[in-house]
Amino acid sequence: MNRALPDGLPVPAQDGLAKPYWDGTRQGKLVIQKCRDCGKYQWGPEWICHRCHSFDLAWEEVAPRGRIWSWQRPHHPVHPALNGHTPYTIVLVELPDADNVRMVGNLLCTPDTPVTIGAAVEAIFEPHDEAEPPYTLVQWRVREE
Amino acid sequence: MTERTLRGKVAIAGIGETVYYKHGQSPDAEFKLALQAILAACRDAGIDPRDVDGFASYGDDRSDGPRLAAALGIRELRFSNMHWGGGGGGVAAAVANAGAAVQSGMANCVIAFRSLAQGQFARYGRSRTGAAAMGDDAFLAPYGLMSPAQRFAMKITRFMTGNGIRHEALRAIAMASYHHAQNNPNAVMRGRPLTEEKYDSARWIIEPFHRLFDCCQENDGAGAVLVVPAERAKDLPQKPVYLLGAAQGGHHRSAAPVHNAPDYASAHFKTVARNMWAMAKLGPKDCDVVQAYENFTGGVLLSLVEHGFIDPKTANEQLVLENLLAPGGKMPMNTSGGNLAECYMHGLEMVNEAVRQLRGTAINQVAGANVVAVLGGPMVTPVSSLVVGTEAAL
Ligand SMILES: [Zn+2]
Numbered sequence: 116m117n118r119a120l121p122d123g124l125p126v127p128a129q130d131g132l133a134k135p136y137w138d139g140t141r142q143g144k145l146v147i148q149k150c151r152d153c154g155k156y157q158w159g160p161e162w163i164c165h166r167c168h169s170f171d172l173a174w175e176e177v178a179p180r181g182r183i184w185s186w187q188r189p190h191h192p193v194h195p196a197l198n199g200h201t202p203y204t205i206v207l208v209e210l211p212d213a214d215n216v217r218m219v220g221n222l223l224c225t226p227d228t229p230v231t232i233g234a235a236v237e238a239i240f241e242p243h244d245e246a247e248p249p250y251t252l253v254q255w256r257v258r259e260e
Numbered sequence: 261m262t263e264r265t266l267r268g269k270v271a272i273a274g275i276g277e278t279v280y281y282k283h284g285q286s287p288d289a290e291f292k293l294a295l296q297a298i299l300a301a302c303r304d305a306g307i308d309p310r311d312v313d314g315f316a317s318y319g320d321d322r323s324d325g326p327r328l329a330a331a332l333g334i335r336e337l338r339f340s341n342m343h344w345g346g347g348g349g350g351v352a353a354a355v356a357n358a359g360a361a362v363q364s365g366m367a368n369c370v371i372a373f374r375s376l377a378q379g380q381f382a383r384y385g386r387s388r389t390g391a392a393a394m395g396d397d398a399f400l401a402p403y404g405l406m407s408p409a410q411r412f413a414m415k416i417t418r419f420m421t422g423n424g425i426r427h428e429a430l431r432a433i434a435m436a437s438y439h440h441a442q443n444n445p446n447a448v449m450r451g452r453p454l455t456e457e458k459y460d461s462a463r464w465i466i467e468p469f470h471r472l473f474d475c476c477q478e479n480d481g482a483g484a485v486l487v488v489p490a491e492r493a494k495d496l497p498q499k500p501v502y503l504l505g506a507a508q509g510g511h512h513r514s515a516a517p518v519h520n521a522p523d524y525a526s527a528h529f530k531t532v533a534r535n536m537w538a539m540a541k542l543g544p545k546d547c548d549v550v551q552a553y554e555n556f557t558g559g560v561l562l563s564l565v566e567h568g569f570i571d572p573k574t575a576n577e578q579l580v581l582e583n584l585l586a587p588g589g590k591m592p593m594n595t596s597g598g599n600l601a602e603c604y605m606h607g608l609e610m611v612n613e614a615v616r617q618l619r620g621t622a623i624n625q626v627a628g629a630n631v632v633a634v635l636g637g638p639m640v641t642p643v644s645s646l647v648v649g650t651e652a653a654l
Contacts, residue, residue, distance in 0.1 A: 120404050125391065127398035159399055159517035184524070185414035185421075188467035193407040202467065205405050207414050207519050217520050221403050232421055252402055 118241055119221035119254050120203060123196030126243070127250055132160045135174035140251035143240045147213060149175040158216035179238030180258065181208040184217055186230045202226045206255055208236055223256045235260050265539055268654045270359040271493035271500040274305025274486035275612040280448050280603035284379030286480035294323035294375035295331060297482035305486045306497045307369060312486070314339030314370035316358040318350025319606055323375045323482075339367035343508070343644075347408065348374075348553050348599075348637030351607035353644035356506035358487040368488065374608040375482035399518045409475055409556060412639040413466045416558030419525035420469055423572040427469055429579035430557035431459050433593075434473045434600060436584035437554060441597030443623045448479055449601035474557040476604045483608035485615065501618045501648050504631070505540025507532045508644035515641040527562035527638030532645060537568075540647045544568040547647070548629035549592050549617050551610035554599045559638035567635055567645065586624035595624045610634050611646075618650050 129137035139146030149156050152169035156177065163170055184207045192198045204222040209215050222230060223239060236255040243250050276297045278288075286293060302309040309332050315325030316339070325340040339361040343350035351374070358370035393401035400406070419425070438454035441447035454473055462472035493500035510528040514521045523530070537543050544550075544567055552560045561579070564570040569591060570578050578591075586592040596602045596613040603609050614632040616622040622629075630653045636644040 120402075124404060125393040125397070125401040125406075127402050128392040128394045129398075133398065158520055159396060161517070165513065165516075185418040187410060187413035187417055188464075189404060189410055189413075190464040190466065191407075191409075193404070193410065197404060202464070203404055205403055205410070205414070207524075217518065217524075219400055219403055219405060219519055232418065
């Protein structure tokens with residue numbers, strides 16, 4: 116599979132609070148924080164539920180589907196690895212099945228594809244198996260409804 | 261119970277700034293620039309620098325207060341304050357913190373300042389290479405989202421798309437700053453006017469709303485203001501400029517991780533602006549001039565909307581160049597050239613310009629200006645803003 120962006124960008128630290136998320140992506144699952152007390156999802160990971168102040172936070176798989184909340188298409192390379200590889204498309208995706216938390220990823224599309232706020236998207240898991248340690252990014256693709 | 265307020269209680273008695281340089285071109289070290297600006301503010305105020313007893317800054321300024329106090333031979337340090345948050349979100353907060361220290365009796369004579377020679381350290385707009393992305397960045401950097409422009413761009417996309425605001429509104433904001441800079445001998449963009457054609461043909465930084473001239477540059481320099489009790493300011497040589505209102509902070513969870521602020525398409529001023537106007541007992545219609553921090557022109561739009569200067573429904577008609585120009589525009593803005601064209605001194609240069617307008621000594625003077633608002637760096641958290649005025653505004 117072609118990757119959204121070239122090699123050489125910062126790799127995610129997969130330890131600490133967010134470890135269950137990264138473990139999930141390796142298995143092709145979207146796993147995020149859910150409060151055992153009030154039952155609500157939250158993202159990104161926190162030590163506490165911002166709604167009810169419970170520290171009892173579970174991790175649950177959510178549907179890998181969402182809607183584009185906003186987007187941008189950078190042309191200026193902000194990292195040496197991006198030289199010659201711009202523009203590319205970043206989307207902020209809202210997950211209606213998970214209390215409308217939002218995630219950031221790349222939209223898999225050509226650089227001249229129009230992007231529409233509200234468009235339905237689905238997650239595409241992008242493994243980086245050769246990395247040490249390996250990791251998987253979550254990218255997005257427009258979904259036909 | 262007496263009213264808890266800073267309104268009319270403290271004043272800016274002196275302003276100072278260095279020569280402003282293009283990025284990397286300061287012949288002087290950043291700390292020396294800070295010292296120069298502080299001494300200039302003291303000289304302007306007619307105060308012996310050894311009588312300064314406090315320092316307030318923001319944006320993780322590297323020129324720390326105790327070290328400045330030692331270098332200047334300050335007799336007694338009574339207030340030393342760093343406001344959380346990066347960039348210029350804290351510019352008005354630093355002035356207000358100095359004011360709060362003075363009004364509460366913790367200190368008597370406090371410098372609020374910013375010093376920047378970023379090229380002597382690391383650049384904005386370029387990420388560090390090599391390290392694994394930690395915390396929030398683990399969910400952003402691997403997707404090529406690293407720079408300040410990128411952190412803010414999706415707020416602007418959503419707000420402008422949702423409200424039908426055209427890129428031309430941002431062009432007017434950029435052109436106003438460049439226009440005013442052409443008369444300002446200390447403006448780094450003097451001699452480099454911006455036309456509609458030049459703006460429109462500039463390269464994209466980020467689609468769909470950030471061309472080159474929508475984005476701030478980096479600069480070297482320093483700026484400082486001296487804050488004293490209002491009563492003392494009356495005995496000093498300069499016409500006092502009174503703090504009328506100030507606020508800082510952010511709305512509910514505006515700093516939520518990974519772009520999850522519930523009210524996302526915002527500059528984060530919604531509660532801050534309300535609190536500032538309440539303290540000032542004034543509103544946007546009372547302002548003769550506005551200084552609105554441009555990190556990116558889209559942020560200025562959001563900031564103006566949230567302070568009540570612009571209605572999103574009529575933004576396309578309101579944000580046209582002639583409305584923004586001194587002396588005759590309906591809303592003269594960034595009258596010394598702002599961050600874009602005078603100097604990106606993280607907004608401290610805008611506080612200095614607000615003081616000049618109220619003294620009647622600005623290069624692009626708005627006749628009879630009595631009230632000026634300074635809207636600090638938008639879209640970060642915490643943000644801050646302030647409004648200052650002459651004695652006639654009290
Ligand atoms: Zn909870």
